[in-house]
Amino acid sequence: MSVAPTGRVIVVGASAAGLAAAETLRGEGYTGTITLIGDEPTAPYDRPPLSKEILSGWSPDRLPLRAPADLDVLDLDARYGCEATGVNISESTVLLADGTEVPYDGLIVATGVRPRxxxxxxxxxxxxxxxxxxxxxxxxxxxxxxxxxxxxxxxxxxxxxxxxxxxxxxxxxxxxxxxxxxxxxxxxxxxxxxxxxxxxxxxxxxxxxxxxxxxxxxxxxxxxxxxxxxAVGSRPNTEWLTSSGLTLDDGLVCDEFCAAAPGVYGAGDVARWHNPLFGTSMRIEHRTNATEQGVAAARNLLGAQRPFAPVPYFWSDQYDLKIRAYGHLRGHDEMRIAEGSLEERKFTAVYRTADRLTGVLSVGMSPKGVLAWRRSIALRARWQDAVPASSAGMAR
Amino acid sequence: MHVEVDVPRCVASGQCVLLAPDVFDQRDEDGLVVLLNENPPAELHDAVRESATVCPAAAIRLEEA
Structure with a gap:
C-alpha cells in the first residue's frame, strides 16, 4: 500500500529522521498534507553538537537543521510542542495529547529515544x-x-x-x-x-x-x-504505541522496507528494522542513520519498495581524536589493524564477522581512505579478499 | 541550482561524496567538504538534493531557481 501524491501523511517525531522524511516526500513530488508532530517546542535541530560544540561554546542558534525559509518551502502542518499519545491502526488516526484525532493515509514513526x-x-x-x-x-x-x-x-x-x-x-x-x-x-x-x-x-x-x-x-x-x-544508554520512545497492535521489541519492529504495517513506517533511533546487507535486525542510534532511514521510509511510503540496506556510519570527537566507523561492528569475531598503529593512536581497524568484512573504524586517518573500506563493506567483501594477510591479527 | 557548503559545520561524514562525487569532494587531510561545482547540471540535481537532505551536519544549502 502506498500513499497517493495528494494524501495525508503524518510524521511523528520532528528531529533529523522526521525532517528527512518530510523533505523527501516533497522532493519525490508528494503534494498532499504533511503533519509533522514533535514534542519539543522548537523546529528540528541537530543533536550531535549537544555533547560537543554546545558544551564548549556554540550558540544554540547554530543548531536548527533548516533555515526558516527552507522549512517554509516544505509547506508543513508543523505541530511543535505537541505529543502523540496513540495510534489507531484500524481507523488510521493518530491521537494527540490534547484529545484530537488526526487521520492519515500514511504514517512515519520517528519518535527517537530518551535517556535511561x-x-x-x-x-x-x-x-x-x-x-x-x-x-x-x-x-x-x-x-x-x-x-x-x-x-x-x-x-x-x-x-x-x-x-x-x-x-x-x-x-x-x-x-x-x-x-x-x-x-x-x-x-x-x-x-x-x-x-x-x-x-x-x-x-x-x-x-x-x-x-x-x-x-x-x-x-x-x-x-x-x-x-x-x-549517560547509560537510551530507551526507544514506543510507549505511545503500546496498544496500537504494532510489534514492539526494543523499538518499533519494521521489515527491510522500514514498514511496520501497511502504510506505517519507522525511521531513526526508534526503528528496529531488518538490514539485508548484514542479514540481521538492527536499531541504530547514529545521526546519519536517522536521515538515511527517513529518506528510505518516505520513498517506500510513496511506493518505491526499495530495501533499506545501509552501511551504518558514526563519528565521535573525543579530545583531539577523530573517530569514524562504518559498518556493523557489534558481535564481530575478529579485529585487525590494517593501517597505522594503536600505540600512535593513528590507525584503521577492520572487523570480521564470519567470513565477511563487516566494519571499519579509524582514528586520526584520512576520511577518504576509510571510504574505500566502506565500499568493500557495501559490496559484501569476503574477509580474505579484502584484508591483506600481513595485517596485525588480533582475535577478539 | 546553486549549492553552498558551510565548511565549519561539516563533520566529514562523506555522505555527499558518496551520492554526488562530481559535485562534492573531501580534503585529504581532514575530510572536510570541498565543493567542486556550485552550479551543477540538471542531471545531478536529484543527487545533490539528497546530499543536502542526508548531510548529518546540515552543511549543504541549495538555492533552486
Whole structure:
C-alpha cells in the first residue's frame, strides 16, 4: 500500500529522521498534507553538537537543521510542542495529547529515544538542547563532574568537560569502555586517552544510584561531585504505541522496507528494522542513520519498495581524536589493524564477522581512505579478499 | 541550482561524496567538504538534493531557481 501524491501523511517525531522524511516526500513530488508532530517546542535541530560544540561554546542558534525559509518551502502542518499519545491502526488516526484525532493515509514513526536514568536524586542527562544548556552551566575550572557511563556520549561529554577545566570522574561498569562496540583493543586505547587528559576513569565500577552531591557505587561507597551526568544508554520512545497492535521489541519492529504495517513506517533511533546487507535486525542510534532511514521510509511510503540496506556510519570527537566507523561492528569475531598503529593512536581497524568484512573504524586517518573500506563493506567483501594477510591479527 | 557548503559545520561524514562525487569532494587531510561545482547540471540535481537532505551536519544549502 502506498500513499497517493495528494494524501495525508503524518510524521511523528520532528528531529533529523522526521525532517528527512518530510523533505523527501516533497522532493519525490508528494503534494498532499504533511503533519509533522514533535514534542519539543522548537523546529528540528541537530543533536550531535549537544555533547560537543554546545558544551564548549556554540550558540544554540547554530543548531536548527533548516533555515526558516527552507522549512517554509516544505509547506508543513508543523505541530511543535505537541505529543502523540496513540495510534489507531484500524481507523488510521493518530491521537494527540490534547484529545484530537488526526487521520492519515500514511504514517512515519520517528519518535527517537530518551535517556535511561538511574534511581535516586535526579541527575543531568543529555538528549535535548535544554539538557545541554543546563549541563554547560555546570562545567569549568573549580567544578567537579561525575559522568556515569563511558559510552560515546559519556566519553564526549567527559572530554569537553575536562578540556574546560572541570575535574571529571568517569564511571564505567565494563572492564573496558566500548568493548562491545569497537572491541577490547580499541576500547583500551580510548580509555587511555581519558587518563592522559586527567580524567579519573574508573572501569569495572557500577553505579547503583545518584545521591545528593554524588553517586553511590555498587560497593556502597560514594563518589562526590557537584554535578552528575548519567549517560547509560537510551530507551526507544514506543510507549505511545503500546496498544496500537504494532510489534514492539526494543523499538518499533519494521521489515527491510522500514514498514511496520501497511502504510506505517519507522525511521531513526526508534526503528528496529531488518538490514539485508548484514542479514540481521538492527536499531541504530547514529545521526546519519536517522536521515538515511527517513529518506528510505518516505520513498517506500510513496511506493518505491526499495530495501533499506545501509552501511551504518558514526563519528565521535573525543579530545583531539577523530573517530569514524562504518559498518556493523557489534558481535564481530575478529579485529585487525590494517593501517597505522594503536600505540600512535593513528590507525584503521577492520572487523570480521564470519567470513565477511563487516566494519571499519579509524582514528586520526584520512576520511577518504576509510571510504574505500566502506565500499568493500557495501559490496559484501569476503574477509580474505579484502584484508591483506600481513595485517596485525588480533582475535577478539 | 546553486549549492553552498558551510565548511565549519561539516563533520566529514562523506555522505555527499558518496551520492554526488562530481559535485562534492573531501580534503585529504581532514575530510572536510570541498565543493567542486556550485552550479551543477540538471542531471545531478536529484543527487545533490539528497546530499543536502542526508548531510548529518546540515552543511549543504541549495538555492533552486
Amino acid at each position: 536514568v538511574l534511581p535516586g536524586t535526579p541527575a543531568h542527562v543529555l538528549r535535548t538542547l535544554d539538557d545541554a544548556l543546563a549541563l554547560k552551566d555546570r562545567l569549568g575550572l573549580g567544578r567537579t563532574l561525575a559522568v556515569v557511563g563511558a559510552g560515546f556520549l559519556g566519553a564526549e561529554a567527559a572530554s569537553v568537560a575536562a578540556d574546560l577545566g572541570t575535574r571529571v570522574t568517569l564511571l564505567e561498569p565494563a572492564p573496558v569502555p566500548l568493548a562491545h562496540a569497537v572491541g577490547e583493543d580499541v576500547g583500551r586505547v580510548l580509555a587511555q586517552v581519558h587518563l592522559d587528559h586527567g580524567v579519573d576513569l574508573r572501569t569495572g565500577t557500577g553505579v547503583s544510584e545518584v545521591v545528593p552531591g554524588g553517586v553511590r557505587l555498587d560497593d556502597g561507597s560514594v563518589v562526590e561531585a557537584d554535578t552528575v551526568l548519567v
